[in-house]
Amino acid sequence: MDTKSPHRYSLAIVSRGDADARRNTTPQNSRFVRVFEALAAAGIDAQPAIYDESFAEAVREQLLGVDGVLVWVDPIHQGKTRAELDALLRDVAARGPWVSAHPDVILKMGVKEVLYRTRHLGWGADTHRYDSAAAFRAEFPPRLQAAGPRVLKQNRGNGGQGVWKVEALANAVPTVRVLHxxxxxxxxxxxxxxFLARCEPYFGWGGCIIDQPFQPRLPDGMIRCYMSGAKVAGFGHQLIKALIPPPAEGPDAPEAQPGPRVMHGPDAPQFQALRRSMEEEWTPQMMELLSIxxxxxxxxxxxxxxxxxxNADGADTYVLCEINASSCFAIPDQAPAAIARTVSERLVGAKR
Structure with missing residues (x-):
C-alpha cells in the first residue's frame, strides 16, 4: 500500500514594503489575511514575501524556495516602478516556480495599450495610440478639435497617475482645459x-499614450468586474470622482470624495449581462487576440x-477603461475562495 502523503504546495505572496515590514509581516497581520486563510483551507502553505529593491536578492532566494508566487505590486509606487521586480520575476519563473501574474502577461493585458488592441471587441470605443512624442503632437490636436473631450492615459500607471481629461477651448492661442x-x-x-510637452515623459516608462473619448455617463460610476482566471469572481460599483471637476468648495470637500466601492458576488442580478459578456465573449476574444x-x-x-x-432597448452598454493585472485589491468577499481554487488548479498543472 502506498502511504505517501499528497504533495502540499507552498506559495509566496509578494507585496511592497520596507525592511521592518519584511521582518514583521505575517499571514495573520497582512492585508491579504483572507487570501492566506483561503489558501490554507485549500491545503496550500502560503507566506508573505515583502519586496523592495534594496533587499531584492533576499526576496529572490525566498521565491526560488516555493512552488508558486502571487504578486500584488503597483506599476508605480512613490516614484518606483516595477522594472527591477519584473526582471526578478522573469528569472524566478524561468527557474521553476509558477508566477502570477507573469510580467509578460501583464505587458499584454495589464497596460493601457490593451484598450487600443482590443478596441474592436464589444467593450471598445474610438481609441487611438500614440507611439512617439512626434506622433502625439501631429495627431492629437486635430482629433481633439474634431471629436470633443478626450481622455489620455499613460501606458503603465495606477491611482489616476498620467490620466487626463482634455477639452479644447476657443482661444486665439490654442488652449486646453485639463483635469488630472x-x-x-x-x-x-x-x-x-x-500640455503636449508635459505628456512627453510618458513615452519613456510606458512607451505610448492611449486616447479615448470622454464618457458622459461617468457620474453614474465605474463597474469593476473581478476575474479569477477566465471566470467572474465578483463586482464592485463605485461612484468615482476622478475626471469630474470638484465643487466650488474645492477637491477636499466631502462632495468631491469618491463613494465607497460596493462589492457584489458573481451572481449579483444587476450584472449578469456583463458577466455573460465577460465569460462568454470578451475574455475569450481577448485571449485569442493577445495570444494568452x-x-x-x-x-x-x-x-x-x-x-x-x-442601446436601442434601453439597456446599459459598457466601455472598458482599464484592466488591472498587477495589484488588484481590495476584492469582494467571494474572491479569496476563487483565488484559492485557481491557485490549486494552476499549481497542480504546473507540477504536471
Whole structure:
C-alpha cells in the first residue's frame, strides 16, 4: 500500500514594503489575511514575501524556495516602478516556480495599450495610440478639435497617475482645459503646446499614450468586474470622482470624495449581462487576440468599465477603461475562495 502523503504546495505572496515590514509581516497581520486563510483551507502553505529593491536578492532566494508566487505590486509606487521586480520575476519563473501574474502577461493585458488592441471587441470605443512624442503632437490636436473631450492615459500607471481629461477651448492661442485623474486635482487652462510637452515623459516608462473619448455617463460610476482566471469572481460599483471637476468648495470637500466601492458576488442580478459578456465573449476574444492561454491568465485581475450609451432597448452598454493585472485589491468577499481554487488548479498543472 502506498502511504505517501499528497504533495502540499507552498506559495509566496509578494507585496511592497520596507525592511521592518519584511521582518514583521505575517499571514495573520497582512492585508491579504483572507487570501492566506483561503489558501490554507485549500491545503496550500502560503507566506508573505515583502519586496523592495534594496533587499531584492533576499526576496529572490525566498521565491526560488516555493512552488508558486502571487504578486500584488503597483506599476508605480512613490516614484518606483516595477522594472527591477519584473526582471526578478522573469528569472524566478524561468527557474521553476509558477508566477502570477507573469510580467509578460501583464505587458499584454495589464497596460493601457490593451484598450487600443482590443478596441474592436464589444467593450471598445474610438481609441487611438500614440507611439512617439512626434506622433502625439501631429495627431492629437486635430482629433481633439474634431471629436470633443478626450481622455489620455499613460501606458503603465495606477491611482489616476498620467490620466487626463482634455477639452479644447476657443482661444486665439490654442488652449486646453485639463483635469488630472489624481485625487485632489483641479482643472487647469494651459496652452496646448505646454500640455503636449508635459505628456512627453510618458513615452519613456510606458512607451505610448492611449486616447479615448470622454464618457458622459461617468457620474453614474465605474463597474469593476473581478476575474479569477477566465471566470467572474465578483463586482464592485463605485461612484468615482476622478475626471469630474470638484465643487466650488474645492477637491477636499466631502462632495468631491469618491463613494465607497460596493462589492457584489458573481451572481449579483444587476450584472449578469456583463458577466455573460465577460465569460462568454470578451475574455475569450481577448485571449485569442493577445495570444494568452487560460492557464496564463492572472489568478486575480479586474476589468474596469464605464457606462456607455444605452442601446436601442434601453439597456446599459459598457466601455472598458482599464484592466488591472498587477495589484488588484481590495476584492469582494467571494474572491479569496476563487483565488484559492485557481491557485490549486494552476499549481497542480504546473507540477504536471
Amino acid at each position: 485623474a489624481l485625487r485632489g486635482s483641479l482643472p487647469e487652462d494651459v496652452p496646448l503646446e505646454a 492561454n487560460e492557464a496564463s491568465l492572472p489568478v486575480i485581475w479586474d476589468a474596469d468599465f464605464l457606462f456607455g450609451p444605452r
